[in-house]
Amino acid sequence: MTGTRLVRVLTLAVFLGLAIHGGGPVLHDVAEGQTARGGTITIAMPVDIDTLDLHKTGSLDTGTMLGTMVFDRLVELTPNLELRPGLAEKWEVSDGGKTWKFHLRKGVKFHDGTDFNAAAVKANAERAVNGKTRAGFRVFGALDSITALDTHTIQFTFKSPKGYYPMLEGLSTYNAGIMSPAALKDDKTTVGTGPFKFVDYRAGESIVLEANKDHWGGKPKVDRIVFKIVPEAATRVLQLEKGEVDLAYTIPLIEVDRLKKNTALQTVRTPLTMRYFAVLNTAKPPFDDARVRRAANYAVDKDAMVKSIWHGLVRAMDSPMSSAEKFYVRAGEYKYDPARARQLLQEAKYDTSATWKFFTSSGRFDGEVAMAEAVQAYLAQVGIQTKVEQLDYGTFNRTVLKTPPESIPGLHIQTWGGADPEITTKFTLHSGRFPPGGNRAFFKDPRVDEFLDRGTAESDFDRRKAHYAEAQKLIWDAAPWIFVAEGTLVVSWSNQLKGVQVLPIAAMNLRGISK
Amino acid sequence: LGLTTYVLRRLLSLVPTFLGVTLAVFLLVRLIPGDPAQLMAGDDAPPGAIESIRQAYGLDRPLPEQYLIYLSHLVRGDLGTSLRSGKPVWDEVWARYPHTLALAAFGVTITLLVGLPLGIYAAAHRGGWGDAFVMAASTTGISMPVFWAGLLLQLLFAFYLGWFPSSGSGGFAHLILPGVTVGLFSVASVARQVRAAMVEVLVQDYIRTARAKGLPQGAVRYRHALKNALLPTITVVSLQFGFLMGGAVLTETVFAYPGLGRYMVQSILQRDYPVVQSCVLLIAVTYSLINLTTDLLYGAIDPRIKYS
Numbered sequence: 052m053t054g055t056r057l058v059r060v061l062t063l064a065v066f067l068g069l070a071i072h073g074g075g076p077v078l079h080d081v082a083e084g085q086t087a088r089g090g091t092i093t094i095a096m097p098v099d100i101d102t103l104d105l106h107k108t109g110s111l112d113t114g115t116m117l118g119t120m121v122f123d124r125l126v127e128l129t130p131n132l133e134l135r136p137g138l139a140e141k142w143e144v145s146d147g148g149k150t151w152k153f154h155l156r157k158g159v160k161f162h163d164g165t166d167f168n169a170a171a172v173k174a175n176a177e178r179a180v181n182g183k184t185r186a187g188f189r190v191f192g193a194l195d196s197i198t199a200l201d202t203h204t205i206q207f208t209f210k211s212p213k214g215y216y217p218m219l220e221g222l223s224t225y226n227a228g229i230m231s232p233a234a235l236k237d238d239k240t241t242v243g244t245g246p247f248k249f250v251d252y253r254a255g256e257s258i259v260l261e262a263n264k265d266h267w268g269g270k271p272k273v274d275r276i277v278f279k280i281v282p283e284a285a286t287r288v289l290q291l292e293k294g295e296v297d298l299a300y301t302i303p304l305i306e307v308d309r310l311k312k313n314t315a316l317q318t319v320r321t322p323l324t325m326r327y328f329a330v331l332n333t334a335k336p337p338f339d340d341a342r343v344r345r346a347a348n349y350a351v352d353k354d355a356m357v358k359s360i361w362h363g364l365v366r367a368m369d370s371p372m373s374s375a376e377k378f379y380v381r382a383g384e385y386k387y388d389p390a391r392a393r394q395l396l397q398e399a400k401y402d403t404s405a406t407w408k409f410f411t412s413s414g415r416f417d418g419e420v421a422m423a424e425a426v427q428a429y430l431a432q433v434g435i436q437t438k439v440e441q442l443d444y445g446t447f448n449r450t451v452l453k454t455p456p457e458s459i460p461g462l463h464i465q466t467w468g469g470a471d472p473e474i475t476t477k478f479t480l481h482s483g484r485f486p487p488g489g490n491r492a493f494f495k496d497p498r499v500d501e502f503l504d505r506g507t508a509e510s511d512f513d514r515r516k517a518h519y520a521e522a523q524k525l526i527w528d529a530a531p532w533i534f535v536a537e538g539t540l541v542v543s544w545s546n547q548l549k550g551v552q553v554l555p556i557a558a559m560n561l562r563g564i565s566k
Numbered sequence: 567l568g569l570t571t572y573v574l575r576r577l578l579s580l581v582p583t584f585l586g587v588t589l590a591v592f593l594l595v596r597l598i599p600g601d602p603a604q605l606m607a608g609d610d611a612p613p614g615a616i617e618s619i620r621q622a623y624g625l626d627r628p629l630p631e632q633y634l635i636y637l638s639h640l641v642r643g644d645l646g647t648s649l650r651s652g653k654p655v656w657d658e659v660w661a662r663y664p665h666t667l668a669l670a671a672f673g674v675t676i677t678l679l680v681g682l683p684l685g686i687y688a689a690a691h692r693g694g695w696g697d698a699f700v701m702a703a704s705t706t707g708i709s710m711p712v713f714w715a716g717l718l719l720q721l722l723f724a725f726y727l728g729w730f731p732s733s734g735s736g737g738f739a740h741l742i743l744p745g746v747t748v749g750l751f752s753v754a755s756v757a758r759q760v761r762a763a764m765v766e767v768l769v770q771d772y773i774r775t776a777r778a779k780g781l782p783q784g785a786v787r788y789r790h791a792l793k794n795a796l797l798p799t800i801t802v803v804s805l806q807f808g809f810l811m812g813g814a815v816l817t818e819t820v821f822a823y824p825g826l827g828r829y830m831v832q833s834i835l836q837r838d839y840p841v842v843q844s845c846v847l848l849i850a851v852t853y854s855l856i857n858l859t860t861d862l863l864y865g866a867i868d869p870r871i872k873y874s
Contacts, residue, residue, distance in 0.1 A: 099832070101650050101651060101836075102650060102651040102652050102653070103651070103653075104651075104652050107606075107652060109605070109606060109607075109608045183615070183618050183619055183622050185606075185607070185608055185611075188607065188608075188610075188611055188612055188615045189610060192612055238651075238652060238653045238654075238657075239653075253661070253735075253824065254658065254661035254662055254824055254829070255661075255662060255665075255818075255822075255823075255824030255825070255828065255829060256734055256735060256822070256824040257734070279733070279734065279822065280822055280824075281733055281822045282819045282822060282828065283713075283717075283819050283820045283822070285717055286717075286720065286732065286733055286820060286821075286822065289720070289721070289725050289732065290732055290733070293725050293732075295732060443600075443835055444605075444835060445598070445599070445600030445601070445605055445835060445836070445837050446598065446599045446600050448600065448601075448604055448605065448609075449599045449600045449601055449604065450599065452604065467609070474610065478610060487604075487611060487612075487613055487615075487616060488612070488613065489609060489610060
């Protein structure tokens with residue numbers, strides 16, 4: 052008897068311990084932890100970097116943290132997703148988009164003291180192509196030749212025309228950072244021209260960067276930046292509240308309300324170009340019928356999902372593009388209407404006895420699995436039976452990325468974003484991008500293809516926007532996806548920190564950070 | 567001489583075991599659906615990209631050929647190159663293995679320092695308040711999810727009291743919270759194991775004889791009873807050690823501890839075949855050596871056990 056009672060008492064004590072944690076404003080002495088650090092800024096990063104090789108990395112964290120700080124690109128992306136000169140001061144396009152000439156910034160040196168020049172750019176581009184790197188695939192596909200016209204002019208010639216914005220956007224991505232050719236062979240370091248130098252990397256633990264006082268853009272305002280790898284979200288938040296770190300990102304949405312009340316912190320939510328949606332395979336029954344796809348969209352109560360899964364912190368989709376994109380237009384609304392969904396299914400003679408596989412991975416974004424389960428429940432209410440299968444990302448990818456279309460089962464959760472419609476929309480919905488490309492709905496509409504192609508070729512902003520507006524409306528009506536929500540990234544930092552820039556592509560630019 | 571031959575024979579017999587491990591892991595990682603080339607190329611890879619990565623890393627060759635290449639590199643001490651980082655696997659693993667070993671060793675030390683006395687105490691006071699308390703506490707210890715216990719310890723000792731660092735590695739101080747976290751579970755199981763073994767031994771005739779001839783309580787308990795209760799305990803502890811070598815993933819995550827466990831899980835998710843193969847092999851080697859040590863310890867403690 053006594054034993055059981057003791058267990059009860061102990062359990063209660065342990066639960067009380069937890070209750071204090073969940074209870075509220077308990078951690079106060081923020082200032083104390085921050086006094087001794089001086090010119091060092093510490094950032095809690097959710098995942099380890101995958102490699103020091105920028106041309107190869109597939110990790111957004113590696114790319115935007117290490118990549119943005121240590122390297123410069125020929126072209127840079129602003130927080131408003133506009134492009135501005137970086138290591139290239141100006142450029143000329145000719146031959147209908149096949150020949151690109153870049154005039155490089157003079158007097159720039161890599162951190163190892165070697166000169167940045169056309170030969171360095173050539174070495175980078177050649178390595179990216181020949182080394183089968185992501186940079187090679189993304190930026191330099193269909194490259195014909197690279198010529199250093201003089202020490203500070205480089206010319207790329209492509210076999211097929213490159214769209215003006217898509218090409219420049221490609222050069223601004225982290226994979227296209229310019230690395231010192233002299234240091235490329237050393238896998239223990241990584242050398243760029245950026246405002247911070249790489250100093251130290253301890254696997255699974257931390258990355259240390261030091262200010263590059265000779266940076267062409269001006270001397271950084273802090274001496275050192277330390278990235279601490281803190282995989283557990285609860286720990287990241289606690290370290291931030293306690294002042295052990297100055298900035299933490301990928302804050303769980305459930306913590307946002309509480310952190311916003313903390314006056315020592317800035318907690319900022321940035322809408323992303325990334326969207327959360329369910330891909331419907333339009334190439335085979337039942338989703339080859341647009342009525343069934345529309346029915347699926349009417350069946351899902353997005354607003355309720357936004358409230359319950361994402362705590363009201365994201366926006367429901369009302370266009371195939373996210374409202375964080377420059378070219379977004381509101382395309383319409385699939386207002387929650389189960390009766391209408393049932394009617395559409397009836398018209399399409401939908402067989403309610405069938406059950407479709409519904410794949411999702413987990414952890415790509417906050418609420419991924421909950422989203423799949425909610426969509427499944429809503430679909431079931433109108434008679435579309437699905438069975439959710441949660442897979443790890445590698446298996447998931449293998450399962451949903453197959454050709455031909457007939458082999459891809461049912462539907463799956465997807466998320467996709469980018470800095471330009473070329474990536475966000477053309478890559479995912481143009482019929483020229485069937486898997487292994489991004490069009491996993493096998494969506495094919497000649498009119499949509501045409502507007503997306505015109506958007507690629509166009510360099511005038513307003514005309515480009517007009518093409519994409521047409522494409523968005525057509526896609527919305529054709530409903531190749533169940534449109535659900537626009538993503539968000541929550542970053543929280545100490546009030547003493549200045550100059551934090553969060554980009555709608557789920558990236559950060561901390562080059563101008565100070566304390 | 568007999569012992570040396572025994573050890574040598576045991577070591578020799580490990581070779582086929584390791585060969586079996588390499589083959590099993592080689593096949594297992596390839597049996598998981600998923601394609602490293604696809605994951606490396608990324609979601610936005612253009613057509614042809616995946617194929618060319620596969621060629622570049624030799625992933626397009628027949629499996630037997632891939633295995634032989636792997637083996638031939640392995641015997642020359644070359645663990646290969648990580649698909650993800652492009653660095654030699656040896657460097658990657660070596661950056662983490664000492665951390666894992668330190669954590670496991672510290673966890674086991676705590677287990678012995680706390681679990682052993684608790685178990686002896688409980689057995690000696692069987693049925694009393696102290697026994698009930700130890701048993702209740704160890705039930706709690708065993709049932710508490712590791713990550714939760716870790717978060718509670720972190721909250722109390724790192725954030726409220728500020729006694730220990732909240733995460734990372736470095737000095738001994740960094741080891742304490744994760745070490746206690748991994749130790750918590752094994753303390754509980756060792757305490758229960760020792761108690762059970764001691765309870766069994768303490769009712770034996772020779773214990774009664776020892777008491778009858780007037781030996782002090784301590785001598786009866788530690789010199790006579792404990793020695794006999796120790797064998798099954800050593801087995802449990804060595805199993806825990808082996809378990810900690812690969813199984814501290816949750817603790818590593820909570821405390822951002824740069825060990826092998828978390829790295830291995832990431833590598834499995836990324837289908838980084840060379841890394842997974844090497845990690846598992848390394849853990850197998852460590853585990854086998856621990857087993858051998860355990861067997862030798864049996865003989866040291868119990869002279870009735872002979873090696874031949």
